[in-house]
Amino acid sequence: MGGDMPLLPARMINEFAYCPRLAYFEWVDGEFADNAETTEGRFHHRRVDQTPARKPRQVESEDKGEDTIHQRSVWLSSERLGVTAKIDLVEGEGNRVVPVDYKRGKRPHTAQGAWEPERVQLCVQGLLLQEQGYACDRGVLYFVGSRERVDVLFDEELVARTLELVQGMRAMTTATIAPPPLVDSPKCPRCSLVGLCLPDEVGWLKAPHGGEEPALRKLVPTNDDALPLYVQTPGAKLAKDGECLKVKDHDEVIGEARLVETSQVVLYGTVQVSTQVVQELCKRGIPLVYCSSGGWFYGMTTGLLHKHIDLRRRQYATAADQERCLGLARRFVQAKIANSRTLLRRNHRAAPDMVIQDLKRDQVQAGVADSLQSLLGIEGTAARRYFSEFSGMLKEAEPGARFDFDGRNRRPPRDPVNAMLSLLYSMLAREWTVVLQSVGLDPYLGFYHQPRYGRPALAFDMMEEFRPLIADSAVLTAINNGEIRPSDWIERMGSVALTTDGRRRLIETYERRMGQEITHPVFGYQISYRRVLEVQARLLGRYLLGEIPELPPFTTR
Numbered sequence: 001m002g003g004d005m006p007l008l009p010a011r012m013i014n015e016f017a018y019c020p021r022l023a024y025f026e027w028v029d030g031e032f033a034d035n036a037e038t039t040e041g042r043f044h045h046r047r048v049d050q051t052p053a054r055k056p057r058q059v060e061s062e063d064k065g066e067d068t069i070h071q072r073s074v075w076l077s078s079e080r081l082g083v084t085a086k087i088d089l090v091e092g093e094g095n096r097v098v099p100v101d102y103k104r105g106k107r108p109h110t111a112q113g114a115w116e117p118e119r120v121q122l123c124v125q126g127l128l129l130q131e132q133g134y135a136c137d138r139g140v141l142y143f144v145g146s147r148e149r150v151d152v153l154f155d156e157e158l159v160a161r162t163l164e165l166v167q168g169m170r171a172m173t174t175a176t177i178a179p180p181p182l183v184d185s186p187k188c189p190r191c192s193l194v195g196l197c198l199p200d201e202v203g204w205l206k207a208p209h210g211g212e213e214p215a216l217r218k219l220v221p222t223n224d225d226a227l228p229l230y231v232q233t234p235g236a237k238l239a240k241d242g243e244c245l246k247v248k249d250h251d252e253v254i255g256e257a258r259l260v261e262t263s264q265v266v267l268y269g270t271v272q273v274s275t276q277v278v279q280e281l282c283k284r285g286i287p288l289v290y291c292s293s294g295g296w297f298y299g300m301t302t303g304l305l306h307k308h309i310d311l312r313r314r315q316y317a318t319a320a321d322q323e324r325c326l327g328l329a330r331r332f333v334q335a336k337i338a339n340s341r342t343l344l345r346r347n348h349r350a351a352p353d354m355v356i357q358d359l360k361r362d363q364v365q366a367g368v369a370d371s372l373q374s375l376l377g378i379e380g381t382a383a384r385r386y387f388s389e390f391s392g393m394l395k396e397a398e399p400g401a402r403f404d405f406d407g408r409n410r411r412p413p414r415d416p417v418n419a420m421l422s423l424l425y426s427m428l429a430r431e432w433t434v435v436l437q438s439v440g441l442d443p444y445l446g447f448y449h450q451p452r453y454g455r456p457a458l459a460f461d462m463m464e465e466f467r468p469l470i471a472d473s474a475v476l477t478a479i480n481n482g483e484i485r486p487s488d489w490i491e492r493m494g495s496v497a498l499t500t501d502g503r504r505r506l507i508e509t510y511e512r513r514m515g516q517e518i519t520h521p522v523f524g525y526q527i528s529y530r531r532v533l534e535v536q537a538r539l540l541g542r543y544l545l546g547e548i549p550e551l552p553p554f555t556t557r
């Protein structure tokens with residue numbers, strides 16, 4: 001067997017038997033995500049995982065005078081079979097041995113005592129022991145939840161099925177696209193990669209459905225358990241303390257967050273970080289993001305690059321294809337104009353009909369623009385129309401005190417509304433950079449925005465339709481609810497900046513917006529904006545890999 005092909009772990013043959021797409025994601029794409037079941041499974045294996053032995057060790061048995069084998073954590077491989085396995089426990093006497101595999105949960109009540117994936121995984125272990133010269137014709141599955149042992153006979157049928165699955169998995173590893181998702185399968189809700197696989201969503205977008213309303217299962221979690229940790233106190237120190245991150249100002253702890261509940265760490269200005277924190281964040285795949293004290297996004301530290309090289313290759317190929325770039329760019333701009341128009345319609349005191357109609361026309365024109373250049377022109381015109389009416393969505397901050405806004409200005413922003421918009425756009429660009437990188441895409445190569453040194457062009461592309469929905473909307477909330485007041489601003493040489501306390505409140509407003517649940521316009525289920533960003537990034541990946549014909553825009557009504 002073999003050539004350069006790596007040996008397939010028995011655990012992967014189990015995954016392949018469960019769902020070929022799952023095995024592809026884990027083995028070929030290097031994806032892994034924990035859910036309650038995988039976490040619990042790892043916990044139960046801790047007892048049996050020790051430094052692996054290369055062979056079962058024999059111990060002299062006092063009563064029988066025969067060699068008894070009781071060896072935990074035995075690691076065996078076979079070039080001929082092309083597989084490898086770490087066996088939890090090998091028991092036996094003399095030359096006759098039995099592999100024992102520990103499983104979380106209770107024994108399932110099936111005709112064969114256990115599900116096929118577990119029996120097949122055990123059979124791989126048996127075949128490896130046979131190759132070492134042992135007599136091994138059965139194994140044991142030990143179910144921790146019910147403390148039951150289930151005997152599995154390695155009969156002809158099971159051995160043939162196991163070898164067939166090994167061959168199938170080997171053939172699949174050379175494919176450049178993942179197998180299709182299972183259809184309406186009860187396996188999916190229990191699958192740890194359901195949020196990445198999007199089985200029902202991909203199935204829905206692939207099939208022509210002629211205007212019919214989707215009735216998809218709600219498999220993607222509505223919101224995230226983990227949230228960003230922002231540190232913005234000048235001179236603060238970030239350190240690791242057990243399973244927590246602690247923020248200290250001099251020796252006083254001013255904030256802390258559990259690592260498992262942290263999605264990213266964002267540092268504003270001069271914050272010190274210990275090496276232990278950087279290493280732990282890299283290990284856990286939690287990005288460490290650096291911004292200037294004014295919120296300008298400098299960059300980030302992450303662990304190793306995502307392994308999904310084929311996805312990036314498809315992204316680069318698409319970026320080099322002008323037609324496909326234009327198709328995607330039209331879609332980004334159309335969706336942005338549509339969402340800007342909706343925001344005006346919903347929040348303006350009296351949105352002029354003319355502007356609403358003009359925006360509708362801009363949206364239509366964007367859909368037929370014949371070059372990126374003309375698309376830029378249409379987008380610029382639509383942005384001017386929209387921002388010319390933006391102040392009509394602002395209420396008085398305090399009696400008699402209104403925030404002035406007279407169109408967009410930046411670098412530096414000259415009024416508080418522009419400064420808030422710039423800060424939140426920068427936060428949104430950072431958010432998209434983190435999301436795109438985490439799903440394996442290169443945030444620096446876009447389709448609409450052209451590459452420029454240090455500019456996350458793809459993040460800028462993907463954030464277009466979310467600018468009005470997240471950033472603009474958060475600015476309106478902050479002002480109209482009195483969360484940010486004129487007294488939160490300092491004026492310096494013609495530009496304005498938020499006080500530390502004002503920025504903290506604006507970040508809170510932004511994070512609230514990110515956590516807000518909405519009805520997904522395509523899939524019809526409830527989902528937070530934070531989750532939407534991840535789903536949208538994964539759909540872009542599915543589009544680039546050719547699984548779905550189009551990237552659906554995210555537009556609200």
Ligand code: SF4
Pocket residue numbers: 018019020021022180181182185187188189191192193194197198199
């Ligand atoms: S969600 Fe379903 S189709 Fe997707 S990998 Fe998991 S089991 Fe397979």
